[in-house]
Amino acid sequence: MDAIKLRPHHLLCIRGFKGKGYSESFVENFREVMRRLEQNPAIEIVDGGDEICKACPHFKNEKCLKSENSEDKVRELDGMVISKLKLSIGMKMSYQEVSNLVEKIPKSELPEICGRCEWIEYCTK
């Protein structure tokens, strides 16, 4: 099975995913990624757009165009997660290893990392 390519901050999003998203096709693709993750495949940490972004209505020309400066903001968020979890781009880990790392971040720290993400309430419950 090919490694599932995920950008760093989506490692937090997959923990908090509650079936919400930017469009029906976005949610369906996210569910498909989650189904694949249940088989504990390798995850490859990538720079920029990933397998979740590819179905996002805000992903255009390989950039996050959700709002003004969103490309810069999501890259900043990716950088924070890289540093928090001591990751590097190109690194491969099993989903279980990723989950173990992410579980070490208390939900109370998420607002500091994720800022004003509109989905934060689902992740901090």
Ligand code: SF4
């Ligand atoms: S909002 Fe931006 S970072 Fe999030 S999935 Fe869409 S394109 Fe990717």
